[in-house]
Amino acid sequence: MLVRNQLAELVAVAVSAAQAAGDLPAFDVPPIEIGRPKDPKHGDFSSTVAMQSAKPARMAPLAIAQAVVKHLPQADVVQTADVLPPGFINFRLSPRWLAHFVESIESEGMRYGNVDLGRGRTCQVEFISANPTGPLHMGSARNAVLGDAVARVLEAAGWTVQREYYLNDAGTQMRTFAETLYRRYKQAFGEDAPLDPTHYQGEYMIDLARQVQAAEGDRFLKLSPEEAIDALGRLGLEIVMQWIRHSVDLLGIRFDCWFSEKSLYDDGLFDKIMTTLRGQGQTATRDGAEWLLTSNFGADRDEVLIRSNGQPGYYASDVAYHYDKFVLRGFDRVIDVWSVDHQNQARRMPFLMKALGLDPARLDILIYDLVRLYRDGKEVKLSKRSGDIITIDEVVEEVGKDAVRFLLLSRANQSVIDFDLNLAVQQNEENPVFYIQYAHARMASILRTATERGFAAGSWAGGNLDLLGHPSELTLLGKLAELPEVIEKAALQLAPHSLVFYLQDLAATFHAFYRDCRVISSDPADAELSRARLRLVAATKNVFARVLTLLGVSAPESM
RNA sequence: GCCCCCAUAGCUCAGUGGAUAGAGCGUCGGCCUCCGGAGCCGAAAGCGCAGGUUCGAGUCCUGCUGGGGGUACCA
Numbered sequence: 001m002l003v004r005n006q007l008a009e010l011v012a013v014a015v016s017a018a019q020a021a022g023d024l025p026a027f028d029v030p031p032i033e034i035g036r037p038k039d040p041k042h043g044d045f046s047s048t049v050a051m052q053s054a055k056p057a058r059m060a061p062l063a064i065a066q067a068v069v070k071h072l073p074q075a076d077v078v079q080t081a082d083v084l085p086p087g088f089i090n091f092r093l094s095p096r097w098l099a100h101f102v103e104s105i106e107s108e109g110m111r112y113g114n115v116d117l118g119r120g121r122t123c124q125v126e127f128i129s130a131n132p133t134g135p136l137h138m139g140s141a142r143n144a145v146l147g148d149a150v151a152r153v154l155e156a157a158g159w160t161v162q163r164e165y166y167l168n169d170a171g172t173q174m175r176t177f178a179e180t181l182y183r184r185y186k187q188a189f190g191e192d193a194p195l196d197p198t199h200y201q202g203e204y205m206i207d208l209a210r211q212v213q214a215a216e217g218d219r220f221l222k223l224s225p226e227e228a229i230d231a232l233g234r235l236g237l238e239i240v241m242q243w244i245r246h247s248v249d250l251l252g253i254r255f256d257c258w259f260s261e262k263s264l265y266d267d268g269l270f271d272k273i274m275t276t277l278r279g280q281g282q283t284a285t286r287d288g289a290e291w292l293l294t295s296n297f298g299a300d301r302d303e304v305l306i307r308s309n310g311q312p313g314y315y316a317s318d319v320a321y322h323y324d325k326f327v328l329r330g331f332d333r334v335i336d337v338w339s340v341d342h343q344n345q346a347r348r349m350p351f352l353m354k355a356l357g358l359d360p361a362r363l364d365i366l367i368y369d370l371v372r373l374y375r376d377g378k379e380v381k382l383s384k385r386s387g388d389i390i391t392i393d394e395v396v397e398e399v400g401k402d403a404v405r406f407l408l409l410s411r412a413n414q415s416v417i418d419f420d421l422n423l424a425v426q427q428n429e430e431n432p433v434f435y436i437q438y439a440h441a442r443m444a445s446i447l448r449t450a451t452e453r454g455f456a457a458g459s460w461a462g463g464n465l466d467l468l469g470h471p472s473e474l475t476l477l478g479k480l481a482e483l484p485e486v487i488e489k490a491a492l493q494l495a496p497h498s499l500v501f502y503l504q505d506l507a508a509t510f511h512a513f514y515r516d517c518r519v520i521s522s523d524p525a526d527a528e529l530s531r532a533r534l535r536l537v538a539a540t541k542n543v544f545a546r547v548l549t550l551l552g553v554s555a556p557e558s559m
Numbered sequence: 560g561c562c563c564c565c566a567u568a569g570c571u572c573a574g575u576g577g578a579u580a581g582a583g584c585g586u587c588g589g590c591c592u593c594c595g596g597a598g599c600c601g602a603a604a605g606c607g608c609a610g611g612u613u614c615g616a617g618u619c620c621u622g623c624u625g626g627g628g629g630u631a632c633c634a
Contacts (some may be wrong), residue, residue: 039578048577051614061614086614088578115592131634173634307632316633322570343563344629369564370628398629414564416569416627432583438597446594453594489575501573506583511598530594537594559597 004034004045007091010073011047017071024067024113027056034091043082043090050087058194061087062105099468099532105480105539106461110546113139113483117491118159124325126150126259127337128248129166132240133177134204136247137389139339142371142417144392145405145552147337148253149496150366152550154335162331165248165322167362169237170262171314176200176235182225184209185232190220202389208236211271235433249393252401252552264320269328270312273320274305282355292319294351302347318345319352328359335364335494341371342366366494369412375421390421399424400555406433409551410500432504437556439507440548442514443541444557450534458536463531472516473536479509480543485552496551503547510540 011032018024026526030052033040037046050065059062065083072081127147151161168174186193195201212220212235220228227267238463241258262367264270277283282293288308292315295302303315325334338346346367350360373380373390380390387530396404405422410432411417424431451457470475486502489495518526519533545555 033575035575035577037578038574042578046577048615051577054614065629072561084578085579119619168634171634276579287632291632304632311632311634314633315632317634340564340628342629344634347563347629367564415572416565434597435583438595442595442598450595493575497573501582504573508582508599512600514594515590515599518594522593530592 002488003093003481004485006075006077007034007047008032009043010075010078011049011068012137013073014068014071015049017073018067021071023070025057025059025063026244027053027058029053032055037088037090039477042088043080043092045091045093047089047091048087050083050089053088065089079495081442093478093481095474096466098474098481099465101477101481102465102468102535102539104533105542109386109542110549112542113487113546114156114158114168114364114535115484115488115491116158117488118154118157120158120160121332122162122270123154123159123333123335124152124162124164124329124331124332125335125337126164126166126325127151128244129168131168131173132244133173133200134202134240134389135391135393137241137391138373138395138419139371141251141392141395141404142408143337143339144248144251144367145408146255146366146368146413146496148251148333149405149409149499149551150337150494152552153490153494153499156487156550159333159477159491163254164257164259165243165244165255167258167260167262168534169260170265170317171311174233174237177236178229180205181209181212181219181232182229185212185220187214189221197323198475204389206405208239211239212236221454246282247396250393250396250401259321259324261317261321262318264324265312269324270316270320273323277305277319277355292352292355294348294355297351297354299348303352315348315352318349319356322349322358322363323356326356326362331362333362333364335366337366337368340367341367363495366413369416371417373419373420373421380421385428395421395424401429401537402437403433405552406436406500407431409496410498413495427472432500433553434559436507436544436548437553437559439510440541440544441559442555443510443537443544445480446519446537447534450530453522455520455522455534457532459532460534463533463535464528467529467532468536472513473533476509476513476536476540479506480540483543483547499547499550501553503544506543506547 011034015024015029019026028360030049032047032049034045034047036521037043050061050068053059053064054061062083062085065087069081069083069089077093077097077331078091080092084090084091128136128140128144130136136144148163152161155161176199183193183195183199184205184212212232274283277292282296283305284291284302284428289304290306291302292305293302304313305316305319307313322334325331334350336492346365349363353360353363407419407424408417450460482502486498490498517533519530519537521530548555
């Protein structure tokens with residue numbers, strides 16, 4: 001159980017006991033929340049229950065706090081519980097308990113920090129889902145690493161997670177893609193086939209056409225334009241999918257499922273849902289189009305399902321796709337990771353859920369803000385259509401997966417990221433990922449050095465943890481014990497960036513410990529203390545590796 | 560016009576309604592004779608403006624100013 005929850009229980013018991021003893025009146029006790037004081041001298045945890053109870057109990061907060069502390073049950077975890085004006089109850093964790101906390105970290109290993117918010121329930125995280133009409137560009141990189149990190153955090157929080165890429169292989173964009181490829185393909189044979197302004201202007205379409213030319217020759221020229229466009233569209237899609245898989249792989253991401261939008265129509269699911277919705281009277285025909293009457297569920301407007309040209313609109317796909325997720329595949333929860341461009345669409349999703357008879361709370365739309373790319377001090381605009389793109393592959397090959405992931409995960413989701421390509425290339429102390437990885441490498445180095453100086457690998461396992469008690473050791477131990485709270489918070493808020501800030505904090509705490517406490521001593525009299533400290537270093541290294549893994553960033557043994 | 564997000568130190572950003580608002584970079588001043596100085600210690604420096612709610616507001620509400628995004632029978 002989280003330390004915070006243990007303390008909350010102790011306080012709850014104390015309040016009841018105080019009431020039973022007549023030291024507190026009967027009143028509605030507010031939910032007991034345990035917080036972390038900003039200032040460490042106020043202790044490790046604090047409760048504001050006394051201030052919150054002042055009004056209902058009609059008592060001075062200070063007196064309430066004193067009554068609570070008086071009835072606080074004994075517990076190993078608590079060293080002291082102090083009352084401070086205006087009514088804070090401050091807890092300090094027991095040094096002995098903290099020191100032995102190392103044993104928990106050792107036994108849990110790379111599972112340490114896990115919490116059980118999910119209780120095994122299933123959660124699908126759908127992310128990237130960029131149109132397969134070209135290589136993944138840097139605009140999708142934030143989506144990619146955020147979605148993956150959220151998936152990792154949710155797994156650590158007890159959810160059974162499935163990662164999915166939704167392939168928009170239906171609709172007009174695919175048609176435009178196929179037409180563009182057809183013209184580039186003809187151009188490759190020297191034919192005059194100029195692009196329209198609506199076509200994809202990017203150079204990569206030329207590469208794609210040449211690739212087809214090399215592999216397939218001129219056989220598509222012999223088909224009718226319609227047949228050729230169809231065939232080239234399918235072939236081009238396959239090739240682009242290979243590009244996308246490669247980029248995703250470079251970022252260290254694995255998808256469990258690549259879901260085809262087209263399959264929603266080919267497999268008859270869309271028709272089936274339309275029949276159901278019509279039967280329920282949830283659609284209406286107006287202006288030649290068929291609408292889903294979301295205004296019946298509180299929306300300020302209805303949504304077009306089938307356009308007046310007879311083609312389904314994108315909302316139709318969303319309806320069928322989410323029906324498939326929740327009803328056919330039965331996910332308890334779904335998270336769609338969308339850029340801020342889709343904020344309007346996101347607001348309409350709850351109505352879609354209601355129209356399908358589903359609880360909107362089961363669907364989270366995780367909105368993140370833009371990434372602005374800068375090169376040589378100028379913003380670089382990204383657009384597949386204009387052809388001005390910087391691919392994920394280019395950037396990852398230039399600055400590495402770790403830097404890309406770390407930089408893109410070190411901001412809150414709702415803040416804009418300015419990604420300076422020139423700066424990211426500089427692999428120096430200005431790059432925060434190196435600070436973190438350095439700390440891990442330093443710990444690895446300490447353990448290596450220990451084995452060279454007579455502490456056989458693992459021989460410190462029996463080190464006497466009771467010897468740990470230096471303030472810097474206790475601070476480090478307290479920070480290590482925070483991890484479950486950090487993971488819980490990251491999972492609840494779908495905000496992996498808090499892991500980054502935790503790591504920076506932990507690194508600083510470790511460096512302070514390293515400064516104050518010599519781990520490997522040449523004095524034989526300190527051998528036992530060294531073994532205890534080596535256990536602490538190994539536990540800290542484990543926590544670093546754990547959190548870096550949650551971020552998808554590697555934890556180097558040396559740099 | 561309407562809707563959403565943002566505004567915190569010189570710069571880039573954290574900050575679950577709690578106590579003296581933090582970190583990195585930059586600036587200034589210190590620290591390597593046994594573990595990695597890619598590190599550590601210290602200093603200067605901040606919540607856009609005006610109201611409101613609350614025992615308590617950077618955090619919640621309203622208005623204003625400034626920046627970004629969104630407002631299709633396109634996805």
